[in-house]
Structures are given as structure tokens and as C-alpha cells.
Amino acid sequence: MTGHTISRNRYFLIFAALIVLLVLTISMAYVDLGPFNIIIALTIAIIKAVLVILYFMHVRYSSRVTWVFVSAGFFWLLIMFTLTMSDIVTRFSF
Amino acid sequence: MSTSGSENHTNYLNDGYGVKSWLLTTDHKRIAILYMISITLFFMIGGFFALVIxxxxxxxxxxxxxxxxxxKMFTMHGVTMIFFFLIPSIPAVLGNFLVPMMIGARDLAFPKLNLLSWYIYVLGGIFTLSAMVLGGVDTGWTFYTPLSSGYSHTNVVPTVIGVFIVGFSSILTGLNFIVTIHKMRAPGLTWFRLPLFIWAHYATSVIQVLGTPVIAVTLALxxxxxxxxxxxxxxNIGGDPILFQHLFWFYSHPAVYIMVLPSMGIVSEVVTCFSQRKLFGYRQMAFASMAIAVFGFLVWGHHMFVSGQSVYAGMAFSALSFLVAIPSAVKVFNWTATLYKGTIRFNTPMLYAFGFIGLFTIGGLTGIVLATLPVDVHVHDTYFVIAHFHYIMVGGAVMGYMAGLHFWWPKITGKLYPEGLAKFSALTLFVGFNLTFFPQFILGYLGMPRRYHIYPPEFQVLNVLSTAGASILGLGYIIPFFYFMWSLRKGKVAGNNPWNAKGLEWLTPSPPPTFNFDKTPVVTEEAYAYPEEDLAGG
Amino acid sequence: MDNEQLTHETRSFVAHQFDDLEQQKEAGTLGMWAFLATEILFFGGMFMAYFVYRFSYPQVFAAASQYMDVALGGVNTGVLLVSSLTMALAVHAAQEGKRKQIILFLIITMVFGTVFLVIKGVEYHHKFVEHLVPGFDFHYEGAEPGKSEIYFILYFIMTGFHALHLIIGIGVLTVIAVMTARGRFTKEYYTPVEISGLYWHFIDIVWIFLYPLLYLIHVHK
Incomplete structure (x- = not known):
């Protein structure tokens, strides 16, 4: 929205954070943490996505309707993942 | 379209006559007419397949x-009716026409996108029609793998391309409605003053925007x-066909609510108008629409009880499915409560609305039967299921479409249809429908499976009854087609508000001017503010 | 007609269906967000398939992912992040009404988008040479070639749809750059620049998830 402009420095700061997180996710992948590898990878990815959404896409400064729309997309994704996986994870354990 | 002397105002119909003025129009009302013509065509094609069946x-x-x-016949019947008739029917025709008018806007938020969505629909239609001309497709409208992906020797690819494409037309319509309802409401028209037709379309649009992309990508796969x-x-390589069913029903179960929610919106308009009553429980009705849209996404696994899905997931889906019954029952209760002590007029739209309430209730209650896991194991893939979803989709969605068409036909065309004949055909349709599909409940319960072209001789009586009912049903659709056409030339001039109904769309002339209102209306009252003098004493 | 009530100065920007510029801007932005919600679910279907098979065949996925080029994928992630930064800067320039800067940043964004596609093409070429293209030429040396094929199908479909979105994104930015050059945007009205930026960032987000899920499953040996 026009109401709020983020300073240019803020964009560079976010970009630096994203690059640091990228380096972090690659280096963590080289450490064997068993099942925690994917958890860490996904956590870092989610943090990166949130940074992009909040700052590059200005959602932090957007109206409530925008927040609702963004959340709805991810909430529906969560519905699909949860209910489908509820079948997959219980199917083979007779 | 003829312009008689009495309707000499400029309206959307006489604002340009050439083919180009229609095919390149961005007027939501003209696009609605384009949709109406196209879906009627597909309805006839789908009806032909039903006839053969x-x-x-x-x-x-x-x-x-x-x-x-x-x-091939039942597959193409399903594909045509669901993707090319039922899903676009009310939103793309009546919704397109009425959403901007009901909220006091000049057009939808994105008129060019609206026209684009019609062209996308036509393109998808061409693909699917060409698949039919090339020899048809036989996978069932559900395209279950591995039959569709490997074993079928019919035209699966052009069909799924057609359905993939038409999905985007549905998405764009939903997107347009959502933005329009959020941003284009007339001054004073707050969310809880919106007609329930608008709430219903908002809920429908949410499903279209969030569900349709999943079936698109699934069919692409x-x-x-x-x-x-x-x-x-x-x-063969370790893939999971049941995953297809999950992704397919993630959209296709909520798709049922794309069909029936707009009908519910229409019934709310019609019931209040023809009983001249405020709607009973307005807010619950609005929330119920939204609840149906959300709950509709939690229940898809009840289509897969016998598919090899985990029994634990089956139990969860079964329990969740009962949730949908709550908002649906709230709606039926509130419509009937609205009628209580109302000044009821039995005009044609009202007859269709009554038909909807009754048939939807039967369809909904048998839905609960089917959502019960152990019972479904018994009647799964039988005619019980066929009867159930036809009660929802035809008894519900199409009845609602007919109610809406009869309710707003005077607004759309400026002409009245012959009321007596219309009442007769509404009755014919109701009788024909029940005679067609009620025997199928019995057939299914007795064990006649769906999708077989032969059956044991003891089922013949009920099948003959069903076919006889289908002929009556067909008549019930043909009569309106003719008197609607007749009314265009010979019908009486309707006037702005022939039903004495509330709502912004009735304030403007019929047919409406190109930009709907000469002056943007200002809303100062709740929806359905009918005067209720007869309640004062009681 | 109501059109005539619109004020003269904003008229050239406001389409007939809107009352004022503010309404038009908000509608455009909201429309793009609704579209992105659709896109989330579109890619979501593929991610769903990915998670089902990764859960069912963890070892197979770990072994098959060895064939991915972690370095090229990592570089590509960086490339897309840079393009996202320059896209954000283009929108920033639009907010300040600096036309030349908008065009400059849009071009840089498109260049980085193209670099991504070129690197992606190199990776696809490697898979082609190694006979790892399912349905076309697939000879897998390791264990469980069938289930591994599922991994590679997912890889090609997910990155393929991502690349397709990127190509569309470059097309959109080209149009926006031309519109900017023709002076279609001002400090007060630059919504098309902003919402095409949203689309571009979304493409970046998809890749942010694709990279760890497809490339970094089992790099520790």
C-alpha cells in the first residue's frame, strides 16, 4: 500500500538475513541430525518465506484483509497436508 | 432483441447490437448472458447423455x-454436467449479473478478466467437446487412476486439458467476486446489510479460489x-493411486458446495420476497454459508471409505462429515421459520424454492447416512449414492438455479413469462425429479451398483419408473426454455420491481442501464426490510 | 452516467467501474493476493505429493537426491534472492516516482531471472546426459529405480512449473517496464508495478522451499 514506505536500507538488511539463512540451511544439511535435518530445513525455509512476505511483499504494513488472505492460503494448505497425512501415516501400520 | 415503445430507456441490451458488441463486451450483464447461452448448450449435451443412460x-x-x-455416456454426462454446467451455472450467470447490482456497483472489479474467464470457459469447452467428438472418454467423471492414467484407451488427455482449462475460468470468476464484494460496495452497505445471495457467492468464491487450483494440478499430473x-x-513404480483420490476430492467435495451454496443464496432471496418477511436469523445464515465453505474442505475422505484409505482416517473423516450438517440444518430451519406468519405468495420462484428446501433436505439427510462409515460400506458405489447426489445437485442446485432464473428473468430481460405455464412446469419438474431419483434410493439400498449397463431383472420395475420420471423431468426443462424465448418478444413488460422485492437490483429499471444505476445508491437499511404489520398483534 | 462525477485529474488512471483511484489500487492489490492464494494451493498439490512419497520412501529419496547439484541449486537460490531484492527496490523506486530507477531495477530483476533459468537449463542438461529423465530416458543405477523415478518426476514437475512461472514473471515485468517507459505510472499510481512484484516474490518463496526439499535431503554422507 502507499501508506508506508520501507527505507532502502531495510531491504538490504532483509536481503542479508536471507543470504545468511541460505548459507545456514546449506551448512546444516551437511551435519547429520537424523530426523531433525528436515525439521531444521523447513524451519529455516519458513523463516525465509516469512521475511519475504512481511518485508519484500509489505504485508507487515498492509491491511487486515491482506493478512486474512495470506493466512487463508496457508491455512488451506495445512488442511490438505494434515488430513491427507492422517491417512498416509496410519495406513501401513496394521 | 426487440425494443417496444414502452422500454425506450437505454439499457445494456440495446447499447450496441453487433456481434462484436457482445463478444468484446466487458459489461458483466452481457457476459452473464454469454455464460447463460453456453451453459444451456452444455446442459443440453449433458441431458442427451442422461437420456441415453x-x-x-x-x-x-x-x-x-x-x-x-x-x-462413455455416464462419464461424459458427469463431466459435462459438473464442470461445464453446474459449477458455472449460478455464479457465472446469475452471480455475474447480480453481484454488482446487489451491492450498487457499476461492474465487477475486473471486467476484462470477467470476459477472459468466459473465453477460457469456451476454450475448455472446445477441448472437452472435441474429446467427445473424437470418441469420448470412459473413466467416470472422477478420472480415477490408474484407469485414467494408464489403462483407458479413450480420449482422457483432451478431456482433462478441457477440465484443467475451465478450472481457471472458475478461479477468475471467484477472484473477481471476492474483490468486488470487498471493495465495491455502495455507501452504507456494510457486511451485515448484504443480501444473503452475496454472502453465498462470497463463500462460493472462497472455495473456487482455494480449491480449484488443486484439481487443476492433479489433472495436469x-x-x-x-x-x-x-x-x-x-x-508400477511405487506410486499411490489413492493420493490421486485425496487430491481430487480435496476440490471435488467442496465443489458440491460451489453448486449448492449459490442456490441457498437464491432461496433466501426468494423466500423473504414471497413471504414479505425479514429473514429469520440473518447473521446465522451468513455465518452458516461461510461455515459450509470451510467445513466442506474437512470431509473429502468420506468418498474414499472403501478405497484402501486407512480406517483411522476414515473414522476421522466420517466424524468430521457430520459437521456440515449443522450449518445446512440451520439454513433449512431459518427458511421455514421465515415463512412462519408470512404473507406467502405462491409464485413460480417460490414453488422452486419450496422444491429446493424439500429436496435439499432429503439429499442432505441421505448424505448423513452415506457419511456414516459402516453404512457407506454397504451402499458405496450403488444407486443410493447416485440418488443422494442428484437430490443435492439437481434437486438442490438446479432447482435453485430455476428459482433464480424465474425470479430475476423480469430484471434481466424486462419481460414477464406466463405465470400459469411456469407454475405448471415447476410442478412437472418436481414430480419428474422425484419419480426419477426416488426409486434409485431403493435400487441402491437393494444393491444395484452404479456404472453398470446391465442389472438383474428384479430391478426392472424401479428402473422403468425412473426412466419414466426422467421423461417428465425433461419436459419440465423444455417448457421453460420455450416460454422464456416466447417472453422475449411477447412477454408483458415487467417494470422495475414486479415482485415487490427488496434489494438494490430492483431499484433500477428492467433491463438495467449499462452502468446499472444512474446514481450510486446509498443504503440505509438492513437486507430484507419488508414491512411486517401482521406480526404486531402476534 | 456516474462516470462524469469522477474528478478530472485522476480520470485517465481510473477505470469506469471504480469510484476513485484508492478503490482501484486496493482492488488490484487484493486481486493479486487472492490469485496468490490460488497459486499457493496449486503448488500445494505438488508439495502434498512430495511429502507423501518422502514419508513413504525416505531412503529412496535420500539416495536419489544425491544426483542433485547442491552448488548450482544454492547459487540459483542466491540468484533468485537477489532478483527479489531488486524487485523490491523497483517498487521502492516506483513509490518515489523515479521512472528511470524503476526500469533499471526491473531489467536487473529480469536478468537475474534469466540467469536462474540458464542455470536450471544446465542442471536439466546434466540429468539428460545422466539418463535421469523419467518417461523419456531413465536408467537409474541405484536401488529401487521405480521409486527413485517418482523422485525425479516430482523434481522435474515441481521445478518445471516453477520455471514456467518464472518465464511468465519475466513476461509480466517486460510489460510493466514498457508501461513505465511510456509514463503510465506516477508516484500516486503504481499498483501494477507493486502487484507484479508480489507475483515475483511468490515465485521466490516457492523456490525457497523447493531447494532444501529437493537438493538438501541427504548431503551429509
Whole structure:
């Protein structure tokens, strides 16, 4: 929205954070943490996505309707993942 | 379209006559008419397939068509009716026409996108029609893998491309409605002053925007698998066909609510108008629409109880499915409560609305029966299921569409249809419908499976009844077609508000001017503010 | 007609269906967000398939992912992040009404988008040479070639749809750059620049998830 402009420095700061997180996710992948590898990878990815959404896409400064729309997309994704996986994870354990 | 002397105001119909003025229009009302013509065409095609199905089932040994042809007939009946008629029916025709008018806007938020969505619809239609002309498709409208992805020798690829494409038309319509309802409401028209038709379309649009992309990508994966020979649903390499069913029903179960929610919106408009009553429980009705849209996404696994899905997931889906009954029951209760002590007029739209309430209730209650896991194991894939979803989709969605068409026809065309004939055909439709589909409940309960072109001789009586009902039902659709056409030339001039109804769309002339209102209306009252003097004493 | 009530100075920007510029801007932005919600679910279907098979065949996925080029994928992630930064800067320039800067940043964004596609093409070429293209030429040396094929199908479909979105994104930015050059945007009205930026960032987000899920499953040996 026009109401709020983020300073240019803020964009560079976010970009630096994203690059640091990228380096972090690659280096963590080289450490064997068993099942925690994917958890860490996904956590870092989610943090990166949130940074992009909040700052590059200005959602932090957007109206409530925008927040609702963004959340709805991810909430529906969560519905699909949860209910489908509820079948997959219980199917083979007779 | 003829312009008689009495309707000499400029309106959307006489604002340009050439083919170009229609095919390049961005007027939501003209696009609605384009949609109306196209979906009627597909309704006729789908109806033809239904005719072949019912004629085949007249005799137990399937003399009319071969088993293979029969498979194609019910597949193409389903594909046409669901993706090319029912899903676009109310939103793209009546919604397109009325959403901007009901909220006091000049047009939808994105008029060019609206026109684009019609062209996308036509393109998808061409693909699917060409698949039919090339020899048809026999997978069932559900395109279950691995039949669709590997074993079927029919035109699966053009069909799924057609359905993939038409999905985007649905998405764009939903997107347009959402933005329009959020941003284009007339001054004073707050969310809880909106007509329930608008709430219903908002809920529908949410499903269209969030559900349709999933079936698009799923069908793209099936098409990919068919073209390359390997794919992620391919059991030969360890793929999981049940995953396809999950992704398919994630959209296709909520798609039922794309069909029926707009009908519910229409019934709310019609019931209040023809009983001249404020709607009972307005807010619950609005929330119920939204609740149906959300709950509708939590229940898809009840289509897969016998598919090999985990029994634990089956139990969860079964329990969740009962949730949908709550908002649906709230709606039925509130419509009937609205009628209480109302000044009821039995005009044609009201007859259709009554038809909707009754048939939807039967369809909904049998839905609860089917959502019960152990019962479903018994009646799964039988005619009980067929009867159930036709009660929802035809008894519910199409009845609602007919109610809406009769309610707003005077607004759309400026002409009245012959009321007596219309009442007669509404009755015909109701009788024909029940005679067609009620026997199928019994057939299914007795064990007649769906999708077979032969059956044991003891089922013949009920099947003959069903086919006889289908002929009456067909008549019930043909009569309106003719008197609607007749009314365009010979119908009486309707005037702005022939039903004495509330709502912004009735304030403007019929047919409406190109930009709907000469002056943007200002809303100062709740929806359905009918005067209720007869309640004062009681 | 109501059109005539619109004020003269904003008229050239406001389409007939809107009352004022503010309404038009908000509608455009909201429309793009609704579209992105659709896109989330579109890619979501593929991610769903990915998670089902990764859960079912963890070892197979770990072994098959060895064939991915972690370095090229990592570089590509960086490339897309840079393009996202320059896209954000283009929108920033639009907010300040600096036309030349908008065009400059849009071009840089498109260049980085193209670099991504070129690197992606190199990776696809490697898979082609190694006979790892399912349905076309697939000879897998390791264990469980069938289930591994599922991994590679997912890889090609997910990155393929991502690349397709990127190509569309470059097309959109080209149009926006031309519109900017023709002076279609001002400090007060630059919504098309902003919402095409949203689309571009979304493409970046998809890749942010694709990279760890497809490339970094089992790099520790």
C-alpha cells in the first residue's frame, strides 16, 4: 500500500538475513541430525518465506484483509497436508 | 432483441447490437448472458447423455448401447454436467449479473478478466467437446487412476486439458467476486446489510479460489502420466493411486458446495420476497454459508471409505462429515421459520424454492447416512449414492438455479413469462425429479451398483419408473426454455420491481442501464426490510 | 452516467467501474493476493505429493537426491534472492516516482531471472546426459529405480512449473517496464508495478522451499 514506505536500507538488511539463512540451511544439511535435518530445513525455509512476505511483499504494513488472505492460503494448505497425512501415516501400520 | 415503445430507456441490451458488441463486451450483464447461452448448450449435451443412460436402463440386459459406449455416456454426462454446467451455472450467470447490482456497483472489479474467464470457459469447452467428438472418454467423471492414467484407451488427455482449462475460468470468476464484494460496495452497505445471495457467492468464491487450483494440478499430473507413461500415481513404480483420490476430492467435495451454496443464496432471496418477511436469523445464515465453505474442505475422505484409505482416517473423516450438517440444518430451519406468519405468495420462484428446501433436505439427510462409515460400506458405489447426489445437485442446485432464473428473468430481460405455464412446469419438474431419483434410493439400498449397463431383472420395475420420471423431468426443462424465448418478444413488460422485492437490483429499471444505476445508491437499511404489520398483534 | 462525477485529474488512471483511484489500487492489490492464494494451493498439490512419497520412501529419496547439484541449486537460490531484492527496490523506486530507477531495477530483476533459468537449463542438461529423465530416458543405477523415478518426476514437475512461472514473471515485468517507459505510472499510481512484484516474490518463496526439499535431503554422507 502507499501508506508506508520501507527505507532502502531495510531491504538490504532483509536481503542479508536471507543470504545468511541460505548459507545456514546449506551448512546444516551437511551435519547429520537424523530426523531433525528436515525439521531444521523447513524451519529455516519458513523463516525465509516469512521475511519475504512481511518485508519484500509489505504485508507487515498492509491491511487486515491482506493478512486474512495470506493466512487463508496457508491455512488451506495445512488442511490438505494434515488430513491427507492422517491417512498416509496410519495406513501401513496394521 | 426487440425494443417496444414502452422500454425506450437505454439499457445494456440495446447499447450496441453487433456481434462484436457482445463478444468484446466487458459489461458483466452481457457476459452473464454469454455464460447463460453456453451453459444451456452444455446442459443440453449433458441431458442427451442422461437420456441415453436412462433409455439403456429400461431393459435389464442393456440392449440400446454396448457396455463400452455406456461407460462413455455416464462419464461424459458427469463431466459435462459438473464442470461445464453446474459449477458455472449460478455464479457465472446469475452471480455475474447480480453481484454488482446487489451491492450498487457499476461492474465487477475486473471486467476484462470477467470476459477472459468466459473465453477460457469456451476454450475448455472446445477441448472437452472435441474429446467427445473424437470418441469420448470412459473413466467416470472422477478420472480415477490408474484407469485414467494408464489403462483407458479413450480420449482422457483432451478431456482433462478441457477440465484443467475451465478450472481457471472458475478461479477468475471467484477472484473477481471476492474483490468486488470487498471493495465495491455502495455507501452504507456494510457486511451485515448484504443480501444473503452475496454472502453465498462470497463463500462460493472462497472455495473456487482455494480449491480449484488443486484439481487443476492433479489433472495436469494425470495428463503428464498418460503422455509420458510414468507418473507419480503409477503403482508400477511405487506410486499411490489413492493420493490421486485425496487430491481430487480435496476440490471435488467442496465443489458440491460451489453448486449448492449459490442456490441457498437464491432461496433466501426468494423466500423473504414471497413471504414479505425479514429473514429469520440473518447473521446465522451468513455465518452458516461461510461455515459450509470451510467445513466442506474437512470431509473429502468420506468418498474414499472403501478405497484402501486407512480406517483411522476414515473414522476421522466420517466424524468430521457430520459437521456440515449443522450449518445446512440451520439454513433449512431459518427458511421455514421465515415463512412462519408470512404473507406467502405462491409464485413460480417460490414453488422452486419450496422444491429446493424439500429436496435439499432429503439429499442432505441421505448424505448423513452415506457419511456414516459402516453404512457407506454397504451402499458405496450403488444407486443410493447416485440418488443422494442428484437430490443435492439437481434437486438442490438446479432447482435453485430455476428459482433464480424465474425470479430475476423480469430484471434481466424486462419481460414477464406466463405465470400459469411456469407454475405448471415447476410442478412437472418436481414430480419428474422425484419419480426419477426416488426409486434409485431403493435400487441402491437393494444393491444395484452404479456404472453398470446391465442389472438383474428384479430391478426392472424401479428402473422403468425412473426412466419414466426422467421423461417428465425433461419436459419440465423444455417448457421453460420455450416460454422464456416466447417472453422475449411477447412477454408483458415487467417494470422495475414486479415482485415487490427488496434489494438494490430492483431499484433500477428492467433491463438495467449499462452502468446499472444512474446514481450510486446509498443504503440505509438492513437486507430484507419488508414491512411486517401482521406480526404486531402476534 | 456516474462516470462524469469522477474528478478530472485522476480520470485517465481510473477505470469506469471504480469510484476513485484508492478503490482501484486496493482492488488490484487484493486481486493479486487472492490469485496468490490460488497459486499457493496449486503448488500445494505438488508439495502434498512430495511429502507423501518422502514419508513413504525416505531412503529412496535420500539416495536419489544425491544426483542433485547442491552448488548450482544454492547459487540459483542466491540468484533468485537477489532478483527479489531488486524487485523490491523497483517498487521502492516506483513509490518515489523515479521512472528511470524503476526500469533499471526491473531489467536487473529480469536478468537475474534469466540467469536462474540458464542455470536450471544446465542442471536439466546434466540429468539428460545422466539418463535421469523419467518417461523419456531413465536408467537409474541405484536401488529401487521405480521409486527413485517418482523422485525425479516430482523434481522435474515441481521445478518445471516453477520455471514456467518464472518465464511468465519475466513476461509480466517486460510489460510493466514498457508501461513505465511510456509514463503510465506516477508516484500516486503504481499498483501494477507493486502487484507484479508480489507475483515475483511468490515465485521466490516457492523456490525457497523447493531447494532444501529437493537438493538438501541427504548431503551429509
Amino acid at each position: 436412462r433409455l439403456t436402463l429400461l431393459s435389464p440386459n442393456g440392449t440400446l448401447v454396448s457396455a463400452d459406449t455406456y461407460n 494425470v495428463g503428464f502420466e498418460r503422455i509420458t507413461g510414468v507418473g507419480i500415481f503409477d503403482p
